[in-house]
Amino acid sequence: MLKQLVGNGIIVLFGNNESPCNYPSNCYYPFRQDSSFLYYFGLQEIGLIGVIDCESGDEWLLGNDVDVEDIVWYGTVPVISELAETVGIARSASLDKINEIVAEALRTNRKIHILPPYRHDNQILIMDLLGIHPCNQKKAASLELINAVVKMRSTKTSEEIEELERASLIGYEMQTKAMRLVRPGRTEKWIAGQIDGVAHSLGAHESFSTIFSQHGEIMHGGPSMNKLENGRLVLCDCGGETINNYCSDHTRTMPVNGKYTQQQKEIYDIVDECHDLALSIAKPDIKYFDVHLAVCRLMTERLKALGLMKGDVDEAVSQGAHAMFLPHGLGHMMGMDVHDMEGLGQIYVGFDEETRPNLEQFGTNCLRMGRRLEEGFVVTDEPGIYFIPALIDDWKAKGHCKDFLNFDMLEKYRDFGGIRIEDDLLITKDGCRFLGEKRIPYHTADVEKYMEEHAE
Numbered sequence: 001m002l003k004q005l006v007g008n009g010i011i012v013l014f015g016n017n018e019s020p021c022n023y024p025s026n027c028y029y030p031f032r033q034d035s036s037f038l039y040y041f042g043l044q045e046i047g048l049i050g051v052i053d054c055e056s057g058d059e060w061l062l063g064n065d066v067d068v069e070d071i072v073w074y075g076t077v078p079v080i081s082e083l084a085e086t087v088g089i090a091r092s093a094s095l096d097k098i099n100e101i102v103a104e105a106l107r108t109n110r111k112i113h114i115l116p117p118y119r120h121d122n123q124i125l126i127m128d129l130l131g132i133h134p135c136n137q138k139k140a141a142s143l144e145l146i147n148a149v150v151k152m153r154s155t156k157t158s159e160e161i162e163e164l165e166r167a168s169l170i171g172y173e174m175q176t177k178a179m180r181l182v183r184p185g186r187t188e189k190w191i192a193g194q195i196d197g198v199a200h201s202l203g204a205h206e207s208f209s210t211i212f213s214q215h216g217e218i219m220h221g222g223p224s225m226n227k228l229e230n231g232r233l234v235l236c237d238c239g240g241e242t243i244n245n246y247c248s249d250h251t252r253t254m255p256v257n258g259k260y261t262q263q264q265k266e267i268y269d270i271v272d273e274c275h276d277l278a279l280s281i282a283k284p285d286i287k288y289f290d291v292h293l294a295v296c297r298l299m300t301e302r303l304k305a306l307g308l309m310k311g312d313v314d315e316a317v318s319q320g321a322h323a324m325f326l327p328h329g330l331g332h333m334m335g336m337d338v339h340d341m342e343g344l345g346q347i348y349v350g351f352d353e354e355t356r357p358n359l360e361q362f363g364t365n366c367l368r369m370g371r372r373l374e375e376g377f378v379v380t381d382e383p384g385i386y387f388i389p390a391l392i393d394d395w396k397a398k399g400h401c402k403d404f405l406n407f408d409m410l411e412k413y414r415d416f417g418g419i420r421i422e423d424d425l426l427i428t429k430d431g432c433r434f435l436g437e438k439r440i441p442y443h444t445a446d447v448e449k450y451m452e453e454h455a456e
Contacts, residue, residue: 005148009111113142168436170240171248192223207247216418251422289370321404323363384420
């Protein structure tokens with residue numbers, strides 16, 4: 001199907017190499033194959049290149065066989081011809097063959113389709129092969145290939161959904177481990193390490209760097225050596241990746257001492273209601289941007305009731321006043337990448353001609369997903385409310401959205417932090433459902449009960 005969608009020329013997909021940490025043989029970073037290479041060629045080995053000729057139908061797997069010194073350290077591995085045979089590719093050769101293939105394509109004026117590279121070693125190789133400087137390679141990437149990959153990878157097969165369900169089970173174990181361990185006096189770093197250990201023991205590894213912080217207002221707040229403090233909230237955003245490299249992504253916000261305060265519960269319940277609203281309205285042919293806006297309107301109504309916002313709800317959302325509390329989008333695509341295919345360009349993955357984001361407005365400029373939903377899509381549902389002191393001060397000084405925000409009331413929440421609830425949503429034939437046969441507790445009473453009954 002990829003050949004038909006692209007139409008002509010040759011497709012070159014670069015696999016990944018190892019990524020040394022601080023000296024060449026210390027590959028501290030776990031090897032992770034490029035997702036698109038893995039999707040089309042199904043091989044986890046390092047240093048591979050796949051070539052597909054759209055017109056002749058020829059397919060090549062290129063790579064170098066290991067020598068006896070490699071075998072001493074890493075054991076016997078299949079040679080390239082054997083690897084090619086396992087995935088049904090008739091032609092194989094050493095990596096040097098890529099020079100001949102590309103040179104012939106250039107000589108005959110055939111288009112060479114590549115995806116936007118993100119690894120420096122592959123960027124250098126592309127510069128050697130095609131003479132395109134790394135700074136220009138993203139722009140030079142094939143739009144035909146990008147659109148074809150997005151079309152194919154966006155809609156998940158039944159086998160992929162099963163794998164994503166397995167990823168969600170890992171996510172369940174990670175989040176409930178956090179709930180069991182959270183208590184005053186333990187450090188963020190220690191608990192985050194236990195969470196990551198769950199991912200490593202049940203799958204490949206975590207699907208992204210775990211976010212675990214009492215400063216939930218920081219979108220990507222990594223764990224620190226700070227001790228958890230009585231009365232505060234801690235936000236845990238984490239996910240697992242299966243052995244076959246499919247990802248999960250869940251967020252929970254829990255009380256350090258096991259009980260939400262009244263103020264915390266009031267804000268949490270708004271996020272909870274917004275989270276469940278998406279489940280009730282997301283379905284095929286609905287724009288996810290419209291789901292996002294519905295969540296923003298509900299959030300604005302509830303914040304008005306608390307006295308944090310004021311004025312006309314629709315006008316407040318139109319002017320972006322809600323972005324004081326929700327500066328990001330409702331969600332993103334999920335799959336082999338936790339932000340699925342984001343490296344191909346979010347404008348192609350999450351949007352189409354009718355749903356281009358407003359890049360001029362704070363909040364909508366951070367949306368990652370707005371396009372019409374289709375059966376088989378997997379997206380995250382992750383509303384949040386955050387109180388960011390620097391943002392409060394900035395908007396107050398400028399008078400930005402002053403007709404919709406009660407800045408005096410906001411002062412009472414400066415040290416609140418932030419709350420986010422996130423799950424992975426599968427679009428079905430008639431609606432949607434959350435992935436994962438085990439539901440991670442998220443209603444306040446359920447979180448409190450779980451933390452009390454399962455404390456370690």
